[in-house]
Amino acid sequence: MSGFAIVVLKRAVLLGILLAVVFVAVDLLPGDAARATAARGESAADVARRRVELGLDRPVLERFWEWMSGLPRGDLGVSARGVPVRELVSGAFPNTLLLGGLALALTAVCSLALAGWAALRPGGWVDRVVSGTATAVLALPEFVVAIALVAVLSLWTGWLPAVTIAGSDGAPASWDMLVLPVLALAIPQTGWNVRIARATLADEAREPHVEAAVLDGLSPGRVLLRHVLPGALPAIVAGLATSTGMLLGGAVAVEVVFNYPGIGSVLASAATDRDAPLVAGVTALTGAVITVVLLIADITRDVLAGGRR
Structure with missing residues (x-):
């Protein structure tokens, strides 16, 4: 085998x-x-x-x-209320995947940008601020971030809606209803991945070929993009893959806070109903998605690592 x-x-x-x-x-x-x-x-x-x-x-x-x-x-059983579990999750799960996918994309972009910015000035004030803020942010639970975002960006300023209203297709009625839930999920995971990416970039910067590039007089930006980042990518990809499970798990709490029409509301009602088939069905789908993402990350990491040999 x-x-x-x-x-x-x-x-x-x-x-x-x-x-x-x-x-x-x-x-x-x-x-x-x-x-x-x-x-x-x-x-x-x-x-x-x-x-x-x-x-x-x-x-x-x-x-x-x-x-x-x-x-x-593909039979997920029947819920305690007599409705097929597959029917209950088929409308909600795509909304959760949309939310988690957007949060993962935002996390990846912000993590790489912040870690790269800090790596350009190792030990400088930017490095200290980015690393310190990332450490503080990753300790915050998603529901705490969600409540803070609602208070600041909805109740105080009125810039964004505090709750999500589903349209006729079951998805959020407008794009701005996605902003706060996505931020609530992405902010803690950005802190986590900034720490991983910054540490990995620092380790890679000590490699002989990187030191040789610096001695050749290449600019810090070119050294980072051409010589440091490629070697750090496998570990960064692994960190982002790990965040997938955390994002889907955190989505349960975030969706309840924002009344988002995703799998979180289904799971909350299933727990209230003591509905084991429905809870297990949600867990099975979520676990399958996480498993697929981890397998893709493993393959990507092996390909990236193999390309450097």
Whole structure:
């Protein structure tokens, strides 16, 4: 078996273990889906009957195995409210991917620009300010950044809307409704990736071929772009790939703050309903996206590293 196939298999196994943990964790929450989704006035007998209909009278591992057996067919099961999980996530997940994709692109551009700016003057005031600010920003949770952005850019200045209104197609009604959620996700991850990129650029700047380029009298900008950045790219790509999982995880909190029509609202309602199939379905899709991104990052890193040999 090739190394690539082994990596794919390991990540698939890890995803399966994660899904089992999620399924069991939801089952251990107080109450159950039958009671959480019961209509007002339903009797205890009605709730008991719904519990049997939902299969909650069976062992949790048996229900998990039944749910897992449908994954190869693309069947994510049925929610506690009787709606197919695939139907619930099909409209929301593209919105989350849009949000996360824009945040990742902004993170990549800002991280490279700030780290490169700092690397041009190592040890100078720009380097100290960029590194210090990045350290402070990466410690901020996304929901704290989201609330601060709402206070400053919406409530105080009125420049941007504080909540997202979905259009007829289920997507945000206007582009400006994306600005605050994207910033709330990108700011902490920019801090994280600036630290990675700056440290990697500093390590690469000590390489003999870089020192030779400096001694040849090349300008700092040319040395950075032609000799330092290519060697640092594999580690920078790996850092950005890691941010994908953090962005999708942070999107849950950010979407709730901004009432964004993404997977976060679906997951929040699923947790309220103690809906294990729906929570597991969201986790499976998110985990699959993260796995694909990490595999692409691995391939990209190997290609970049191989090109320098």
